[in-house]
Amino acid sequence: MAEILHEHVQPKVEFVKPTADALVRCEGLEKWYGSVHALTGVDFHAEPGEIVGLVGDNGAGKSTLIKILSGAEQQTSGRIFFAGKEVQLTSPKVAMHLGIETIYQYTAMVPQMSIARNMFIGREPLSGLRIGSLGIMDQKAMVAHATKSMTNIDLTRRSPNTTVEELSGGQRQAVAIARAMYFKSKLLILDEPTNHLSVKETNKVLDYVASLKEQGIGSIFISHNLHHIYPIADRIVAMARGAKIADVRKTDTSIDGLTEMIV
Numbered sequence: 596m597a598e599i600l601h602e603h604v605q606p607k608v609e610f611v612k613p614t615a616d617a618l619v620r621c622e623g624l625e626k627w628y629g630s631v632h633a634l635t636g637v638d639f640h641a642e643p644g645e646i647v648g649l650v651g652d653n654g655a656g657k658s659t660l661i662k663i664l665s666g667a668e669q670q671t672s673g674r675i676f677f678a679g680k681e682v683q684l685t686s687p688k689v690a691m692h693l694g695i696e697t698i699y700q701y702t703a704m705v706p707q708m709s710i711a712r713n714m715f716i717g718r719e720p721l722s723g724l725r726i727g728s729l730g731i732m733d734q735k736a737m738v739a740h741a742t743k744s745m746t747n748i749d750l751t752r753r754s755p756n757t758t759v760e761e762l763s764g765g766q767r768q769a770v771a772i773a774r775a776m777y778f779k780s781k782l783l784i785l786d787e788p789t790n791h792l793s794v795k796e797t798n799k800v801l802d803y804v805a806s807l808k809e810q811g812i813g814s815i816f817i818s819h820n821l822h823h824i825y826p827i828a829d830r831i832v833a834m835a836r837g838a839k840i841a842d843v844r845k846t847d848t849s850i851d852g853l854t855e856m857i858v
């Protein structure tokens with residue numbers, strides 16, 4: 596007797612849609628670098644207090660997407676909405692002003708400067724004194740604020756005057772995260788922050804990100820390692836060749852399910 600062949604029709608898993616309260620929402624983002632089509636019309640969003648894990652192969656377009664969201668690059672076409680309003684993210688300053696903070700492993704800090712100075716780069720408090728037209732930085736205020744912020748991130752045994760080059764990769768991430776907390780960022784973007792970190796440091800960074808969630812801060816966390824982001828992510832977005840190929844709530848999937856979807 597002929598065996599009946601069961602065809603397993605794989606239903607295409609629908610992408611999660613943004614709510615009306617989405618913190619950030621992109622529609623049809625396209626990015627061309629010369630003849631390279633780095634983003635081919637990507638819809639993406641993050642809700643307040645949501646941790647979105649962004650995964651995908653080398654060259655998938657992850658960094659391009661977050662560079663656009665952090666104002667470092669501009670899209671060729673497509674629209675971006677932040678807290679419901681359409682925005683033109685023409686520079687990192689514009690994005691930071693809106694409350695979008697981005698952390699890269701090596702470029703976020705000036706190693707030769709102190710923790711306190713690094714916390715306030717580009718946003719230094721002024722003392723009220725001036726030399727000609729130049730305001731003078733309020734060093735005391737920076738150290739005081741840095742000390743307070745550092746207690747939030749377990750860096751209490753370090754002086755705020757310590758230079759960042761004396762810190763480990765994980766501790767640098769911690770300073771960057773303290774900075775995001777201090778400036779009350781609304782969206783924190785981390786592009787492969789745990790590359791080159793020890794397991795212990797990686798877990799610390801993951802803990803910090805989870806603690807930001809409790810304060811309502813949304814995070815977009817890029818990683819090659821699904822196992823790193825799976826425990827803390829609320830939702831996983833996967834990209835391939837400049838397009839979004841999966842957008843699922845963690846509660847609707849498993850690591851195995853995701854791996855199958857992505858590969």
Ligand SMILES: Nc1ncnc2c1ncn2[C@@H]1O[C@H](COP(=O)(O)OP(=O)(O)OP(=O)(O)O)[C@@H](O)[C@H]1O
Nearest residue numbers: 628631632633651652653654655656657658659660
């Ligand atoms: N400045 C640039 N000029 C030209 N092409 C670029 C530029 N930046 C990125 N690309 C190209 O755009 C595509 C997407 O790159 P992107 O850096 O966004 O990938 P990614 O998903 O972050 O990859 P990885 O996991 O390796 O970091 C790649 O083909 C890349 O070569």
Ligand SMILES: [Mg+2]
Nearest residue numbers: 657658659786
């Ligand atoms: Mg990248």
